[in-house]
Amino acid sequence: MAAVGRTRPEGASTGRGWALAGPALAWTTAFFLAPMVFVLAYSLFRRVGGELVASLSFENYRRAFTEAAFRTALVNSLEVSVITVIASVLVAYPVAYLLAYRMPRRWGQVLLALAVLPFWTSYVVRSYSWLLVLAKEGVVNRTLMALGLVAEPITIANTRAATVIGFVHFFTMLMALTIYASLVQIPESYRKAARDLGASGWRTLVHVTLPLSLPGVVVGAFLTFVLAIGDYITPQILGGAQELLLPQAIMLQVQRSGDFPMAAALSAVLLLVIGLAYLASARRFGLGAR
Amino acid sequence: MRRVGLASAVPRSPMRWLGSVLAYGYLGLVYAFIFLPVVALMLFSFQDGLVPVPPFHGPTLRWYAELFADERMMAALRNSVWVGLTSSAIATGLGFLAAYGLARYRPPAASVIRGVLIAPIAVSYLVIGLGLSIVANQLGVGRSLTLVVIGHVVINLPLAFAVVLSQMSPAQERLEKAARDLGASEVRVLALVTVPVLLPGLLAAFALSFTLSWDEFVIAFLLTRFDVTLPVEIWSSIRTGLDPETNAVGTLVFLLSVGLLAITLAVVSRLSRRRV
The missing domain is CATH 1.10.3720.10 (MetI-like)
Structure with missing residues (x-):
């Protein structure tokens, strides 16, 4: 967008821009900013004996970091998200590389479009689809048993592995897109x-291509981390309730205990983690590219 | 423009041939991974039986009929x-x-x-x-x-x-x-x-x-x-x-x-x- 007023229409135009943006601003203020203020305020409240007490205490935050259930959820979430990011980069980078450099451009784009097609299944349905594949009686187990590779069905569903598989599936598609976009921008003359x-070929990859495609990797990794750590659906459907992740812990506070202050404090912790991830990767976003 | 082409190139050496096989094989595996759940979802929507798991029986449109008759859905x-x-x-x-x-x-x-x-x-x-x-x-x-x-x-x-x-x-x-x-x-x-x-x-x-x-x-x-x-x-x-x-x-x-x-x-x- 052009930054400076070159052809600013004369007269009462200064206010007009704000007036036109007014409805959108009002909506965002009323239904987003205000609720966020409430979340932060609630995180300082206490719930005592089923009653909400408006207080100014950091007790919920203390509990979030010290109570075993909450701390484990946070650690689990961090571990699962980091594993997801690393696995997705490892799976997606070669795909993006092959599509960008080893295929005619047209074919690469067709294959890329094909790779993101399953994006358009609904998110809830996609997790359910993995359940079909990974369940005790699912496609994987039935196949392994029919081939005589295992005698008993192996347990994948309702474990951390299932959550990670579901995540990696989703984010490989996303990551292939951002990395591909970075790779095709590198002038062929460099390589x-x-x-x-x-x-x-190997040295060219390590010393030229890889560093120049880093912005795509970082953008993809950041999006993956943020979306994975905030997601409730995949861990709940695929991972089950044995090992809770942070969003599951938050939902549990809301649904089971009706403890909104604790849920709000855990949400604030989640936002804090996302903010830190942003600070850690923001500096790298702009690198190279153009 | 030099294309070390998978799609076009005639393999010139065993190494290169191996590289192409690996590359194709890898892409095939990843695409299988990406499409596996979608295919399972679609295939077993035509399952003639009560559970959507292998072996596949059918096809039947029974579940679509039930879906359209399902008032809640x-x-x-x-x-x-x-x-x-x-x-x-x-x-x-x-x-x-x-x-x-x-x-x-x-x-x-x-x-x-x-x-x-x-x-x-x-x-x-x-x-x-x-x-x-x-x-x-x-x-x-x-x-x-x-x-x-x-x-x-x-x-x-x-x-x-x-x-x-x-x-x-x-x-x-x-x-x-x-x-x-x-x-x-x-x-x-x-x-x-x-x-x-x-x-x-x-x-x-x-x-x-x-x-x-x-x-x-x-x-x-x-x-x-x-x-x-x-x-x-x-x-x-x-x-x-x-x-x-x-x-x-x-x-x-x-x-x-x-x-x-x-x-x-x-x-x-x-x-x-x-x-x-």
């Missing part, structure tokens, strides 16, 4: 120059 | 369409006005407006839903589909705003100026010049919003009780275990989304081609 100067 | 489907259309229309309308105001009048502190409008993107749906739920509780407002519409506008507005804003160009501004110079009122300019020229962007914003609302679960889950949207209804049917009817509804949702995507892409690219 050619490296090869002409005698670098092997 | 159909009601949830109608609710989802209503919530999607309403929230997308509001989000696109508000987003358009804000983008137009920012691009054309360049008000002071425009970056503040942009920052506020984009902010909801940074917050997890779960927390947005929790916030609205707390406020509704405070005000003594019961859970309802109207609240879901409100929540979905919150999550769609940033995207609709950003999409429309990215479509604003100086060329359009000159057109509007020309119309104004020829004596058209502000309202006429908006209705006869701005909106038609921006139509592809507006449609894209609307379709994107609809897709997100159509798919959104957590906010709808927190803000509804009896009248629910389709993802919430599917969620409760998942809790009772694997069921071919869930496969059927999942398959339909997938086909509807892909159809909507295809139509939107076709319309938008057609409109953009004859655009100024």
